[in-house]
Amino acid sequence: MPFVYNGLPSRVIFGSGTLSRLADEVRELGCRRAIVLATPQQATQGRKVLEQLGELGAGLFAEARMHTPVEITDRAMRQVEALGADCTVAIGGGSTIGLGKAISLRADLPQVAIPTTYAGSEMTPILGETQDGLKTTQRTLRVLPETVIYDVDLTLGLPTAMSGTSGINAIAHAVEALYARDRNPIVSLMAEEGIAALARSLPVIAHDPENATARSDALYGAWLCGVCLGSVGMALHHKLCHTLGGSFDLPHAETHTIVLPHAVAYNAAAAPEAMSHIARALGASDAADGLFDLACAVGAPLALADIGLKEADIVRATEIATANPYWNPREIEADGIRRLLENACAGRRPESTTRTDS
Structure with a gap:
């Protein structure tokens, strides 16, 4: 049976304790100023990731919201520019990873995604954004995260x-x-x-x-x-x-x-x-x-x-x-x-x- 299959160019690190490899993965991307993204509910986890990055961490934006509202992305972009960030590190579920994608679409920044849920957004070149009460989606490799770190330990506390x-x-x-x-x-x-x-x-x-x-x-x-x-x-x-x-x-x-x-x-x-x-x-x-x-x-x-x-x-x-x-x-x-x-x-x-x- 004839068919077409396109393999997506993502690097995946899977296991327990794999978050410890974050700084090395940021360096592997050639980046030195990472902005960490999180929802307000996961701000504490975001701060821990920022601390783990050490000198590679530029700052934290913990305002990601469900359905990736355009106004939140606009606010995040202002912080990206103010910090001189050269990549994003998104920790959380689809809301946070979606924000990383929206930033990447606008600024073409490399992304590291650290999923803490089972949403799957980290493996897709798809971005859904909401504006004026309507959600629209687009598919482009520009929003596919370069690196995904799956750490089973981070899901143990998922309600x-x-x-x-x-x-x-x-x-x-x-x-x-x-x-x-x-x-x-x-x-x-x-x-x-x-x-x-x-x-x-x-x-x-x-x-x-x-x-x-x-x-x-x-x-x-x-x-x-x-x-x-x-x-x-x-x-x-x-x-x-x-x-x-x-x-x-x-x-x-x-x-x-x-x-x-x-x-x-x-x-x-x-x-x-x-x-x-x-x-x-x-x-x-x-x-x-x-x-x-x-x-x-x-x-x-x-x-x-x-x-x-x-x-x-x-x-x-x-x-x-x-x-x-x-x-x-x-x-x-x-x-x-x-x-x-x-x-x-x-x-x-x-x-x-x-x-x-x-």
Whole structure:
């Protein structure tokens, strides 16, 4: 079978205690003045990273926010310029790593990403930014981090609730890679392996959050899922989540977790081979049910209404999601998307939707 596979040019350091290599990795990039990025909640961790950098640390910007608002990036750029920073070191999840990407797009600075969640943004050349209530995405190698340091020790303290939703967010990348228009057998191998690693580790973490083996397995799975996201296009699920996050300010990982089983149910009949791979990786008989049951097993929220979406928002969300849809294996139908969102808003078990196209 002919296919095209593009390997992404990132350097990955994986293991326990690997944060100790940070200064050497900054030097390897030829940099001497690193600005450390973090969210306000991870400012203490950011300061520790700055201390670890020693003379290579130029300063800390701890104002990263979810969905990468343009105004936050503008503020960060002013500090980058004031400090004379020549690279960024982002520690945290998708919010912080997204800010590093936005800075790199504007200033062309090398990036070191240190993920502390399972979001996967560190492995992608994709940047999503929010301005005036709308989230837009672009794909360019300019925003791909040059170096990624995966340190399992940094995930041991990740709260169990965040671990579960972050991990299922990662699974979403692999799920859509399996039915992507530009899918290929190499990425499909990574996708199934990534889903399986997270599916077996997340329930363990929910009950034993300091289980180092499960944490390592989850971080490994998240890495593979992130590669999938960076290597092929995404579809309906990601469009819906970008709409809900950017326009209704819903939390990123929780939104992905709730929407995923419903998006998979919507696409099930149009992508049977992908559904078989997903179900096998989950150890389930049905892909959508297996994803819903995994969310239940890790104690994740199941209803968009519980994380801020109002029933009155569904019509507007449907309009935005269908106005400029991503490619999808099944035709995007407004009535079907509205039903999908209604089910996700109410927290119902996913249902197979009936095609209206002939």
